[in-house]
Amino acid sequence: MPRTSKIAENPPFAVEQALKRLGDNIRTARLRRKLRLEDVAERMGISRFTLSDVEKGKPTTAVAAYLGALWALGLLDQLEEVADPDRDEEGKILERSRAPRVARTRKALDNDF
Amino acid sequence: MPRTSKIAENPPFAVEQALKRLGDNIRTARLRRKLRLEDVAERMGISRFTLSDVEKGKPTTAVAAYLGALWALGLLDQLEEVADPDRDEEGKILERSRAPRVARTRKALDNDF
């Protein structure tokens, strides 16, 4: 992503760590399955170089490459709970403490399909 | 990411859905906290436009923008378990079923620091 954003160029430690762990986990999962970079990359429709970037936790790589790797390894469902509103206790409390409504409500909160 | 990869241009259904849900969850968390796009974007060091892309689940946006949004909202720790090798039952089984080692083992599996 040209005009590299600050967060991608120099991410907070926590983000950098999370990315490295995620990439390393993806690598571990791939090796356990005895797959080459090229095997997984081909399934995803990307090059082995970009998949290697994913496994290194490169911050500027497209999010679809990361999720695609999880998908190709059968690990995508583990992402379902991340930022799940039902588990966002702090958010729920904040929402209740304010009176009725919050900010812009959007048409129907985009429940696509 | 120019030379747009297939997975970012036309992601598998599951990936597209996961991205939309993740973006929507981030949006919900932000609204619950009564924060504007600009507020969160400023904390992250990106523009409100890119954060808006995140909330839309844009596949080509840098992964750091997504994780940064989770970080800025205090939701990053929920990512720890994703692709955690300890929870990768299929991978563990595969690893045990093959005899000793798998593919290239890397110097020390990159346990940096």
Place this chain on the structure above:
DNA sequence: CTTATATGTTGCATTAAAGAAACATGCCAA
């Protein structure tokens, strides 16, 4: 040792991601 294979590295061309400014739209409240 040698060979085979997987991955890392370098350099280049392509092209779209990110930022910004200006304007449009939509929502809420008084």
Place this chain on the structure above:
DNA sequence: TTGGCATGTTTCTTTAATGCAACATATAAG
């Protein structure tokens, strides 16, 4: 209705992410 504010949209410029080829390195096996 009106005004104010958050967000969406358009257009443009900048510049780095992606893919690829060629070569280097590392690991495992014979």
